[in-house]
Amino acid sequence: MYTRCLVCATPFEPNQELEHAPHGQRLAFDPTRGRLWVVCRTCRRWSLLPIEERWEALEELEKLATDKATLLSQTDNIALLRHGPMEIVRVGRAQRTEEAWWRYGRELASRRQKWNKLGLAGTVAAGAVVAGGWAAGGISIFGAWLVMGHGSDTLRDGARWLRFGSSAWRGDQACEACGHRFRALAYRDRASLGLFPTDETGQVELVARCPRCGHYREAGLHLTGDEADRTLRRILAYHHFAGASEKRVFKASRLIQEAGSPQDLTRIVVRNGKRLGDLQRTGGIALEIAANEATEQRLLEAELAELEAHWRREEELASIIDGELTPLPVLEQMRRMVTGGKN
Structure with a gap:
């Protein structure tokens, strides 16, 4: 099997998942036509593997794509999947239920x-403080109760602040x-933030009440487009x-x-406008999943x-190479082995 790109000679990264295709972190394959390419991450060109090295690797790759890989996105002709560090391009729609x-x-x-875990760590830390203070005689019963009651919350709030800061928008x-x-939108004001649908499918307008004049829908702070999406x-x-618990995630999904x-979920949840604080827990979780998925889909569609486009060009070249170098009965036999005898 090739260890370097046939175009730019960049070495392919090793992978630990495929015994018969151990090189390359992005592979493309067509189980129907029996094609297998290693995609170079440097020049993005596809190197077609020799036909005698394909069929066992194709079986491995199809099993990996079907049983273990996560579907990222797909069109009628191409499916992009991921398993660990590997990315798999499957020609044809992936048969995934997930x-x-x-x-x-x-x-x-x-x-x-x-x-x-943060709550447990905070409780343990608070317990250590109380034990030390009690032994030294420097803490009262009320003080011990206060420390124990807020230790976990303090650690959690600190972890959240370290990750997000204090403002969602500046x-x-x-x-x-x-x-x-308006110079900033603080997280502490999120409950009163208004969510309103826009003419763009799946997009939301964010509205914050003006602290000076009290205007809300007609004035105040209005964020739209990508700015609203990020915020x-x-x-x-x-x-x-x-x-969220797995049960709630399942309900949201x-x-x-x-x-x-x-x-469509975003449009339904914010129909007629809603305050963030008025969203039910499951609906809010579903909205977060939907917002992130919609953004990722826009990026994946471009990819x-x-x-x-790469596949169409490489498929044309592969059909010429395979047709010239391999008798058609051998190609048909390989195709049937990979597809399980399906026509």
């Missing part, structure tokens, strides 16, 4: 575990009614710093599935378009 938004849901579930915007200058995702991550798409 939707991409489950990935962020699992991250929310892991936050819950970290939150619980800029310079004036209230249209009174001219008050909303930061606020939701801060708001749900404690994460079901809401997205029933809505049809992350964009998929580039991958599809």
